[in-house]
Amino acid sequence: MLNAMREERADRAGLRGDCERCFGLCCVALPFAASADFAVDKPAGTPCRNLGEDHRCGIHVRLRREGFTGCTVYDCFGAGQKVSQVTFGGQDWRTGPPDRARRMFDVFPVVRQLHELLWYVTEALTLTAARPVHADLRRALEKTERLSRGTPQELAALDVGAHRQDVNVLLLRASELARAGVRGRRRDRRGADLMGARLKGADLRGVSLRGAYLIAADLTGADLRGADLIGADLRDTDLTDADLTGAFFLTQPQLDAARGSVGTRLPGSLARPAHWTTGL
Known part of the structure; x- marks a missing residue:
């Protein structure tokens, strides 16, 4: 690995x-x-x-x-x-x-x-x-x-x-x-309209969120391990303390468009946006 x-x-x-x-x-x-x-x-x-x-x-x-x-x-x-x-x-x-x-x-x-x-x-x-x-x-x-x-x-x-x-x-x-290897229910939310959705603490492990609209959604503390985030719109999405380790097809622009914190866990290939801690 x-x-x-x-x-x-x-x-x-x-x-x-x-x-x-x-x-x-x-x-x-x-x-x-x-x-x-x-x-x-x-x-x-x-x-x-x-x-x-x-x-x-x-x-x-x-x-x-x-x-x-x-x-x-x-x-x-x-x-x-x-x-x-x-x-x-x-x-x-x-x-x-x-x-x-x-x-x-x-x-x-x-x-x-x-x-x-x-x-x-x-x-x-x-x-x-x-x-x-x-x-x-x-x-x-x-x-x-x-x-x-x-x-x-x-x-x-x-x-x-x-x-x-x-x-x-x-x-x-x-x-x-x-x-397929992620345990539990794996819902397909491709292209779903989740704008402003309240998903605080949600178990989204292994969920397909390809192209989903998550603008201004609350994903505080959500578990997104093993989730597919290709093309998901994360503008102003609150990822405070969310777990994104193991999430795939996530890009830096998506993270940069979202909000997060020092407690947000990220894939190793991506950097924590500066504005998450500075507010600038």
Whole structure:
């Protein structure tokens, strides 16, 4: 188990955003609308007003205070540096022709989806109970990595939605195999509307919460060991003192969007969000 954890951390090293090696693509390529998550409107392909000439955020330490919470819960899964340094060979969108910038902005969301899949498949390969599909998962991992290294033209033409569907079949099977070993009742709450639900202290071991809406739900002290949380919306979910050890397909952006405490137990591959203890 220890070796598997070490291998997982090594395999995921390139699946974490590295802003030092990116040209601020998430701050330019993606659109956002004035809301509780963003203080202003910004169309796709237009630099955020807070983006500096050095591709760094000018208010990074004050994002939450200045109304840009959405930025603090975003993770490109390493797609930013892949597009910047690999797909476009270190060529800056600021200094190149307009066509280069447009192509970079078009390709970035595609690679981001592929890298998110790489994160999930890498985790699925650490699930011992999912061994019956490990061979298929390895093939999916290799294909997804190969696709992520395509040319700008290949990436722009890729039907990433179809590829996601193919991989999701394997992830779903891996989830079913892993959760089959959890004792007790394992309800399927895929896509369930649990917004604002009162689930304090709930036993959610082995439950499928894939794509569930848990916005502002109270999961204080809940037991989520062995639960499948892929795609679950955890915005403002209260995870104070909840046990998420052994929960799988949970990502850092999901945790960053939630509320928690020093008593919240997390999978080893994820970090405790700073705002859980500082309130900032």
